[in-house]
Amino acid sequence: xxxxxxxEKFSDKxxxxxxxxxxxxxxxxxxxxxxPIEELWNQATQNNMxxxxxxxxxxxxxxxxxxxxxxxxxxxxxxxxxxxxADGIAFSCSKTNKEQPSLRxxxxxxxxxxxxxxxxxxxxxxAKQGVLMLNTALTCEVDNIGAHVKMWKGxxxxxxxxxxxxxxxxxxxxxxxxxxxxxxxxxSNNHNKHFVVHPAAAAYRGGKWDSDNLFxxxxxxxxxxxQKEIQW
Numbered sequence: 001x002x003x004x005x006x007x008e009k010f011s012d013k014x015x016x017x018x019x020x021x022x023x024x025x026x027x028x029x030x031x032x033x034x035x036p037i038e039e040l041w042n043q044a045t046q047n048n049m050x051x052x053x054x055x056x057x058x059x060x061x062x063x064x065x066x067x068x069x070x071x072x073x074x075x076x077x078x079x080x081x082x083x084x085x086a087d088g089i090a091f092s093c094s095k096t097n098k099e100q101p102s103l104r105x106x107x108x109x110x111x112x113x114x115x116x117x118x119x120x121x122x123x124x125x126x127a128k129q130g131v132l133m134l135n136t137a138l139t140c141e142v143d144n145i146g147a148h149v150k151m152w153k154g155x156x157x158x159x160x161x162x163x164x165x166x167x168x169x170x171x172x173x174x175x176x177x178x179x180x181x182x183x184x185x186x187x188s189n190n191h192n193k194h195f196v197v198h199p200a201a202a203a204y205r206g207g208k209w210d211s212d213n214l215f216x217x218x219x220x221x222x223x224x225x226x227q228k229e230i231q232w
Contacts (some may be wrong), residue, residue: 060088
């Protein structure tokens with residue numbers, strides 16, 4: 001495995017979407033990226049462990065969300081733990097086109113606010129409108145929820161404190177659940193912060209996911225800022 005070649009490939013992947021202007025490029029060349037990549041390689045080759053999403057999709061969220069169009073950041077926990085489900089965009093299920101429980105609850109709630117909203121499991125349509133869909137970890141060991149959160153902690157802290165917090169325009173940040181909430185401390189109050197329970201909590205206990213009218217609130221904020229609303 002050639003780390004330098006991997007770094008160059010990921011740098012080339014995100015370059016067209018404008019992230020080369022940010023410290024994300026430096027982060028790809030830092031220990032916060034190299035150490036997890038080496039650990040994943042060792043786990044896969046020495047212990048036959050599987051992780052998700054596919055390696056090529058690790059930075060898909062940044063590839064599809066143009067930096068200059070950034071309006072909203074939605075933060076989940078870690079990727080879907082089932083093999084061949086996660087696609088690199090938090091909550092998205094484009095590979096199976098089958099709603100996972102978390103996404104089902106998101107869509108159910110969304111349609112109470114926008115009844116005509118589509119339930120297409122490919123959330124790249126949100127990313128292309130300036131919604132950065134992140135997890136607190138880039139990867140997850142297959143069938144072992146939360147296994148890689150600590151591995152990616154340095155990466156994620158840098159993203160919030162050094163890349164997103166310094167964005168020149170106001171961003172609406174959505175922190176879903178207890179695992180995402182601590183990262184809000186790295187974002188200044190110049191940005192808007194929304195805190196909601198993770199939709200998986202509703203899936204576990206049954207019932208409705210309460211988003212506190214999240215999707216409409218975001219669009220109201222965008223409208224006030226003179227920005228185009230998200231077509232959820």
